Amino acid sequence: MSAPLPYDTQQLRHTAGEIITNVRELSHAGWTPATSSNFSRRLDPRHAAITVSGRDKGRLTEDDIMVVDLDGRAVGSDHRPSAETLLHTQLYRRFPDIGCVLHTHSQVQTIASRLYAGVGRVHLEGYELLKAFAGNTTHEAAIDVPVFANTQDMPTLAAQVDALLDRQRLWGYLIDGHGLYAWGADMAEARRHLEAFEFLLGCELELRKLGCPQ
Numbered sequence: 001m002s003a004p005l006p007y008d009t010q011q012l013r014h015t016a017g018e019i020i021t022n023v024r025e026l027s028h029a030g031w032t033p034a035t036s037s038n039f040s041r042r043l044d045p046r047h048a049a050i051t052v053s054g055r056d057k058g059r060l061t062e063d064d065i066m067v068v069d070l071d072g073r074a075v076g077s078d079h080r081p082s083a084e085t086l087l088h089t090q091l092y093r094r095f096p097d098i099g100c101v102l103h104t105h106s107q108v109q110t111i112a113s114r115l116y117a118g119v120g121r122v123h124l125e126g127y128e129l130l131k132a133f134a135g136n137t138t139h140e141a142a143i144d145v146p147v148f149a150n151t152q153d154m155p156t157l158a159a160q161v162d163a164l165l166d167r168q169r170l171w172g173y174l175i176d177g178h179g180l181y182a183w184g185a186d187m188a189e190a191r192r193h194l195e196a197f198e199f200l201l202g203c204e205l206e207l208r209k210l211g212c213p214q
């Protein structure tokens, strides 16, 4: 008889259902082209459920969600977890209050990452929607969305994210020419943050098109 799995399988099924439903909606919005993007949810203090690498995110089934430990190693599955698993698990390891990490590749996110890579951040200020970010109670808040250089070297990128998190609490960041990472306490909060980033980045791009000073 095989050893029992070190996580709650009922909970995994429930979590997989939640990921599938939410990701389908994000995919239909055009934010996960060509199998891009990855998604995860904390299962318990030592495990997270995450999308299997290379799967079509608009058509996820239970078989496309697997479990990893917080070092990013597969647990109880022969599938390969997302190539960017470390960027998820570093957040779960560091912040016990983070329960969900969402990574998408929308056109707005990708264009914004290219335009602002030189400056290294997108400054968002003066928007009512800044109140969508947990902890912000007024539109007078301002947020800098960092833009990291793209790389396939996940330990290096994770170390850069970690170094920035030493200095400031973030709800997301861009990767140049790649996309956006956003997170929150649970799926609802992470989606609120993701949608707020998408909307606000879209506003900044429109303002630039209109020739408004930055």
Ligand SMILES: CSC[C@@H](O)[C@@H](O)C(=O)COP(=O)(O)O
Binding pocket: 034, 035, 036, 037, 038, 051, 052, 053, 054, 055, 081, 082, 083, 084, 103
């Ligand atoms: C299909 S290109 C996108 C990938 O290189 C990667 O950035 C991505 O978001 C999806 O990788 P995955 O390994 O499926 O989680």
Ligand SMILES: [Zn+2]
Binding pocket: 036, 037, 038, 084, 103, 105, 178, 179
């Ligand atoms: Zn990606």
